[in-house]
Amino acid sequence: MIELGKYAGTVLAAYGVSLALLLGVIWQSVAANARARRALEAQEKNG
Amino acid sequence: MSIWEYANPVKFMRTSGAILPWAVAGAALCTVGGLVWGFLTPEDYKQGSTVKIVFIHVPAAMMAINIWVMMLVASLTWLIRRHHVSALAAKAAAPVGAVMTLIALATGAIWGQPMWGTWWEWDPRLTSFLILFLFYVGYIALWSAVEDPDSAADLTGWLCLVGSVFALLSRYAVLFWNQGLHQGASLSVAEGERMSAVYRYPLYLSMLGFFLLFLALLLIRTRTEIRRRRLAALQAREARA
Numbered sequence: 001m002i003e004l005g006k007y008a009g010t011v012l013a014a015y016g017v018s019l020a021l022l023l024g025v026i027w028q029s030v031a032a033n034a035r036a037r038r039a040l041e042a043q044e045k046n047g
Numbered sequence: 048m049s050i051w052e053y054a055n056p057v058k059f060m061r062t063s064g065a066i067l068p069w070a071v072a073g074a075a076l077c078t079v080g081g082l083v084w085g086f087l088t089p090e091d092y093k094q095g096s097t098v099k100i101v102f103i104h105v106p107a108a109m110m111a112i113n114i115w116v117m118m119l120v121a122s123l124t125w126l127i128r129r130h131h132v133s134a135l136a137a138k139a140a141a142p143v144g145a146v147m148t149l150i151a152l153a154t155g156a157i158w159g160q161p162m163w164g165t166w167w168e169w170d171p172r173l174t175s176f177l178i179l180f181l182f183y184v185g186y187i188a189l190w191s192a193v194e195d196p197d198s199a200a201d202l203t204g205w206l207c208l209v210g211s212v213f214a215l216l217s218r219y220a221v222l223f224w225n226q227g228l229h230q231g232a233s234l235s236v237a238e239g240e241r242m243s244a245v246y247r248y249p250l251y252l253s254m255l256g257f258f259l260l261f262l263a264l265l266l267i268r269t270r271t272e273i274r275r276r277r278l279a280a281l282q283a284r285e286a287r288a
Contacts, residue, residue, distance in 0.1 A: 002086065004096040007161060014100045014157045015086070018107070018150045022260070025146045029267045036274040043281050 054130035056273045063266045070266060074259035081106075081253025088245055100158045102250055106257035108151035108217075111179065114144035114261060115207070115214035118186075122204035132269070134200035135276065137207065138190050139268030143261055145183035152176055172229040175216040182210035196276070 004011050085102030121137035124130055155173065156166045167173065186206055193199035242250070 003090075004099075005090065007096045010157055010161055011096050011099050014103060014154045015082075017153050017157070018103045021146050021150050021153075025143055025264065026260075028142075029264050029271070033267050033271040033274075036271045036278065040274045040278045040281075043278055043285075 051128075051130070054128075054132050056132055056277070059132050060270060060273060063270055067263065067266050067270075070259055070263040074256060074263045076256075077252055078256030078260050081249055081251075081256045084249035085246075085253055088249060091246075094162060097158050097162060098246065100154050101246065102253045104151060104154040104158065105250060106254045107147045107154065108176070109254060110257050110261055111144060111148040111151050111176070112214050112217055113258075114140050114147060115179065115182075115210060117265075118144065118207050119211045119214075122207040125200050126204045131200075131276070132273070134196075134204070135272040136265065136269045137203070138200075139272050140261075140265050141183055141187050141190070143264045143268070145180065145187065147257075147261075148176060148180040148183055152180060170229050172217065175213055178213045179210070179217050182206070182213055186210065 082102055086099055088099065090096050091098035118137040118140050121133040121140070124133035125137065152173075155176075159168070160166050186203055189203050189206055190199050193202055241247075
């Protein structure tokens with residue numbers, strides 16, 4: 001077990017906030033890319 | 048072969064498609080490796096376990112500034128040579144830069160509370176970073192607000208030029224004004240100021256990870272923008288027919 005001492009809350013909060021923001025931008029980027037690819041494929045198929 | 052060949056969207060899609068899996072794998076490996084390694088480092092005699100925050104804070108701050116510099120280069124390429132891919136790359140980079148700036152501000156505040164006794168201080172570096180974040184938000188908002196893509200690229204390009212002053216200030220604020228709370232460079236090479244190897248190597252790995260993560264996200268997001276542009280062109284052609 002990693003010992004974080006009296007600053008455990010500080011360290012975990014910093015890592016938690018950062019990972020949430022990073023995962024958020026990664027998810028948004030991948031989801032938007034998948035949506036754009038599907039929309040373009042549908043348009044090219046129909047057109 | 049010239050770098051301007053990549054201004055061709057088809058060439059860009061082909062090349063970026065080949066690079067992307069490697070960038071994603073490298074980003075995952077180095078970011079997770081650097082952060083886990085950093086998390087396992089021993090406590091610092093002064094900062095205690097809060098030293099572990101440096102492995103996120105420094106790479107995020109470094110990327111916040113460098114992403115703006117990349118946007119500046121891409122914007123200048125658009126303004127001077129009118130290559131659409133460069134304008135779309137600048138647009139694609141902005142949200143990632145905003146997130147990096149927000150991470151640097153948030154982790155700095157969380158670290159500052161126990162170490163400086165305050166969440167926030169109107170210190171030159173902190174303030175210039177906050178202004179840089181506002182520039183990122185303004186840049187993203189301006190892209191959304193202007194309907195014509197070329198006009199949006201022009202206006203955001205000029206905004207990027209103005210914001211570059213604050214990107215540079217964020218980097219050198221500590222040197223310009225030495226009355227602030229924020230310390231100097233974390234990776235000083237000067238004798239006696241150099242970070243211990245125990246912290247330095249995981250920090251290098253984390254910095255490489257953040258750079259590769261940005262590269263992967265930049266490629267994904269630029270590809271998204273190119274697809275949206277192509278979709279809009281096809282829809283416009285269909286509407287005219």
